[in-house]
Amino acid sequence: AQTVTQSQPEMSVQEAETVTLSCTYDTSESDYYLFWYKQPPSRQMILVIRQEAYKQQNATENRFSVNFQKAAKSFSLKISDSQLGDAAMYFCAYRSANFGNEKLTFGTGTRLTIIP
Amino acid sequence: GAVVSQHPSWVICKSGTSVKIECRSLDFQATTMFWYRQFPKQSLMLMATSNEGSKATYEQGVEKDKFLINHASLTLSTLTVTSAHPEDSSFYICSASHASGGYNEQFFGPGTRLTVL
Numbered sequence: 520a521q522t523v524t525q526s527q528p529e530m531s532v533q534e535a536e537t538v539t540l541s542c543t544y545d546t547s548e549s550d551y552y553l554f555w556y557k558q559p560p561s562r563q564m565i566l567v568i569r570q571e572a573y574k575q576q577n578a579t580e581n582r583f584s585v586n587f588q589k590a591a592k593s594f595s596l597k598i599s600d601s602q603l604g605d606a607a608m609y610f611c612a613y614r615s616a617n618f619g620n621e622k623l624t625f626g627t628g629t630r631l632t633i634i635p
Numbered sequence: 636g637a638v639v640s641q642h643p644s645w646v647i648c649k650s651g652t653s654v655k656i657e658c659r660s661l662d663f664q665a666t667t668m669f670w671y672r673q674f675p676k677q678s679l680m681l682m683a684t685s686n687e688g689s690k691a692t693y694e695q696g697v698e699k700d701k702f703l704i705n706h707a708s709l710t711l712s713t714l715t716v717t718s719a720h721p722e723d724s725s726f727y728i729c730s731a732s733h734a735s736g737g738y739n740e741q742f743f744g745p746g747t748r749l750t751v752l
Binding site: 552561562563564565566569610621622623624625626627628 | 667669673677678679680681684726728730732738739740741743745746
């Protein structure tokens with residue numbers, strides 16, 4: 520079974536600075552997807568960024584980028600130019616690429632606080 | 636596009652009663668929907684996978700007789716918590732699978748907070 524580990528329960532960053540959230544995972548599969556989701560106080564889950572395991576290039580979405588290290592099974596999220604609206608719980612998640620298996624396995628989350 | 640709604644957004648019920656939560660895909664058809672449970676300050680735990688027209692697939696440890704899931708149409712899945720007890724109090728989130736960018740992405744509903752007295 521796949522597992523996802525987020526070792527940082529809480530992180531804080533000064534507004535406009537850069538912060539990196541860590542995530543490691545364990546799987547025996549060679550093809551899969553990795554995600555970062557944001558859950559603000561409203562508790563609506565929002566997809567931040569997605570990475571396909573077969574792609575060597577790290578995914579980027581505006582101020583959000585990942586550092587995907589497949590051999591190390593590491594998938595960190597970098598948030599640049601942090602904004603107050605970035606304050607939320609961030610969950611790392613894993614999904615198999617096998618057809619018909621769309622289950623998401625989530626990590627325990629990292630609560631990000633933005634300091635004005 | 637790809638909006639998922641849940642109803643109700645919150646519900647309070649007495650112990651021993653049953654509660655139904657609806658999950659709707661508003662602008663797309665979803666053959667697969669998922670139900671998650673989230674305890675305070677914890678992660679999302681998958682309860683079951685709901686496929687239109689067939690029985691739901693429950694995760695290990697989830698009581699199928701207690702958490703009844705019905706996916707009768709391509710836009711609606713329901714979760715019924717039967718004979719609810721205080722330990723069933725939680726935040727329930729559904730998601731619906733929709734093709735996006737060459738693969739099936741899960742779009743999440745806003746969640747339902749259940750409080751059992």
